Amino acid sequence: MKKQSLSKFAVPVGVVGIIIMMVVPLPTFLLDLLIAVNITAALLTLLISMFVQKPLDFAVFPALLLVMTLFRLALNISATRLVLRDGDAGKVIHAFGSFVVGGNLVIGLVIFSILVIVQMIVVTKGAERVAEVGARFTLDAMPGKQMAIDADLNAGLIDESEARKRRAEVSSEADFYGAMDGGSKFVKGDAIAAIIITVINLVGGFAIGIMQAGMAPVDAMNHYSMLSIGDGLVSQIPALLLSVATGLIVTRSATSGDMGSSVTTQLSQNKLALRIGGGAALALCVIPGLPKLPFLLVGGAVLAIAQRVKEPVPETAEEAIAAEAVDMPAPDSPEQLLGEMRIDPLELALAPDLVDLVDASSGDLLDRVRALRRKMAMELGVIMPPVRTRDDLDLPLSSYAIRISGVDAGTGQAPPGAVLAIGEGLQALPGRAGVEPVFGLAGKWVPAELHYQAELSGATVVDRASVIITHLAEIVRTNASRLLGREDVRALTEMVKRTHPVVVEELTPGLLSLGQIQKVLQAMLDEGVPIRDLVRIFEALSLRAKSTNDHDSLVEAARGALGPAIAAQYTTAGRLTVITLDPMLEQSLLESLRPSDTGAFMAIDGMRAEAIVSEASRLAEAAEQQGLNPVLACSPQLRLPLMRLLRAGSRRVQVLSYSEISGSTAQIETIGVVNGAYAGAA
Structure with a gap:
């Protein structure tokens, strides 16, 4: 059997053996051997608790404490059975009892009593109290430590993996001290049980010696007292060692090295x-x-040690400043310049009077940012980069700015002590005019204490953090393609490779590079298509890349694989509202397609292009006024050029190909046909 398998089953088998020991009588030789194991294990535990660098390095200690306490009680029970049954409990117990008693029973009982008192009142009681206080303070400090980690993560000082590592350490520390608080109760209970067992041995042995063995009272008292004291010592000495180890572990708070080095140094x-x-x-x-x-x-000896200790040289103020300057990189050093040059992919800048939003005691903005990252991952399939939140003295008061790669992508207002009320009939409420940043709805920033009055007037009330988070979410949606970097694509590819290695190995690097995959995914995100189903996207790219590496063709292949999911985004109540092209117009546009370095385009005159955009926009606006979500349907070859044309005309009408719509199970309803452009041209 392998070493790993032996270590895996050693503890379970040992615990089962301990339970059996409580029931099955043991021979004296085996009892002597197990007593030696118990004393040695307790001594090793004490030494390890001294040499660990920090308490969490010995995180198994609470569980080990329980097992060793149970082992010691099983030995006590086994020894009691032998003392009362045979009047003999092995050579180890006999030797301990004879050595301590030393021919005087009273001295032996006094020494044993003092040892028990030291164990219970001094060491065990103190360790129990320290463990209780340590657990309480650790649990109370846990939220603050978690928020400090989140603040460092949002500020960009640490990455996601380091944040996860620190969160795990904080959680492990709380679990450890909580377990130590409970584990110390086992030590206290074990000390009480040892006293009771010793009294039972004394009284029971005296009675058995007189009534069953026919011994004289003095002989019975001497014989069974020696055995009882020996049994108590072989259990109390390991218990004392474990109590000391418990106290050492829970009192190691501010030191990071082993105890010997720390004590000597300090x-x-x-x-x-x-x-x-x-x-x-x-x-x-x-x-x-x-x-x-x-x-x-x-x-x-103390004076000799004092002579060998080097006197610390006090630093002057100039030397302290010089030392700090040495530790810090020079202002023109490459490290300092690179740090200042770094541009965060996503940044939320707040005016000085909005900093309270990131204060955990008064705002939950950071918590909402973390929740937004998860929401964006589930919605778009993109890991939203950490949002660096900082104050900006250059911003006007009560304003904020959302920046992508250092460039403002959106700005807004969030006055302190106010909420945004959106709706009609707000003239009677005090405040200043405001605009909802995403949909451009007019509203008013009213004092927060009047939000109930605003709701009674029929307005929708939104707090400051919600306004900022909604704006940030919209910025991320519309700029998801810019936020998807090459490193993100590599991480997504590795994620797919863990579950579908064949798909990734077939696609990259043999057929497409990471850069080409990134361009395809960015194009899909730019059109509002989630990329969560990377397996199907990669499979479609593998098939198409074997015949062509044309970017537009790859995008259409990926979209085709997700056709039903794309159509489902625009389906309402099982119905898909569609605007189509006049067949003659569509044929004319297909014949006008011309390839270029930036993709295919339609070689048509400006008036025809303007007419197409105008009529498609008019039909889409009419449908939206009826509460519909229309799409423009066309042939797959025409979809990308037509979409570029509509976007150039400042109209974001969603364009779907016939192949994407054909895979949908929704009911197709045509609400209009774009034909004016062709008729005008004729």
Whole structure:
């Protein structure tokens, strides 16, 4: 069996064996062996707790504490069975009892009682209290630590992987101290159980020795007291070691190295304190009656250590400034310049009076930004880059700016202490006029305490954070293609490769490069097509790339694979509203297609192009006024050139090909035909 398999089953088998020990009698030799294992394991646990760099490096300690407590109780039960049944519990217990009692039963009982008191009242009680306080403070500080991590992530100081790592550490720390709070209760209960078991051994052994073994009372008391004390010692010594280890683990708060190095470093960093301590020890020699040799040895040793400790050289103000300057890169160093040159892909700049929005105690803007990243990923299939939120002194008061690659993509207003009321009948409410940034709806920024009055007047009330998040979401949707970088495409490709390796291996790098895939995905996002179904997109690109690498052809192939999903975006109540082209006009436009470096275009005169855009816009606007969401249908070869023409005419009418519509299960309803352009040309 492999080493990994042995380690995997060692603990479960050991726990089952501990349960069996409580029921099945053990021979004295096996009991001696297990007692030695118990003492050695407790000593190793104590040493490991001293040498770990930080408490989380020994995160298994709470569970180990429970197992070792259970093991020790099982040994106590096994030893009690042998003491009461045979009057003998093995050589280890006999040796411990004989050594401590030393021929005097009273001294043995006193020493054992003192050991139990130290274990229960001093070590165990203190460790329990420290664990309880540590757990409470750790849990109370957890939200603040999480928000600090989120703030660093949104500010761009750390990446997503580092943020996940830090969140996991914070969560593990809270879980660890919570487990330690509960684990310390096991140690306390174990100490109480050991006292009860010892009393049972004393009373039961005395009774059995007199009534069953026919021993004299004095002999019975001496014999069973020695065995009871020995049994108590072999259980209390490992319990004391584990209690000390518990106290060491939970009190390791501000040190990051092992305990020995930390103690040596911190105790020896003050030379004056060592000199005073050594001198005081030597001064005790003048007190009459005190032995002089011990204090001379101790005081001399401390003074010798003080001489070897190097005195720290105090820094002047100029030296401190110079040291900071050395640590910081020079203003014209490549590192500093590169840091200042870096442009964040997505940035939210706030005026100084809007900084309260990112304060966790008064606003939830950062939480909404994180939720928006997930929403965009589910909606578009794009991992929205971290939004760097910062204040900008150049912005007018109460305003914000959303920037993509350092360029303003949208601006808006969000006055402090106000909410945006959208609707009619707001003249009676105080405030200033405002505009909803996404849909351009007129409204008014009214004081936040009047939002109920605004709602009663029939207005829709939106808080400042919602206004900014809605605006940010729209900016991300309309500029998703700009936010999809080459590194993002690589990450998406790796994600697909983990589940569908054959699809990726067939496509890249043999047929298409990452750059070509990026251009196709950007074109789809630019047309409002989500790219979540990357597997089907890659499969379609693989088939088309075997015959051509033309960009337009690749885009049409990818869209064709997602045809039903694209049509479903514009389907309402099972009905797809369509505007079509006059067949003669469509044939004429197909004959006018000409290839170019930027894609195919229609070689038609300006008047015909303007007529096509005008009539398509008129039909789309009429349909939208009826609450419909129309699309313009045409042949696949004509779709991209026609879409470019409509966009050049400042009209974002969605253009779908016949192949995309044919895969839809919705009912097709034609509401108009574009034919004026052809008739005008004739």
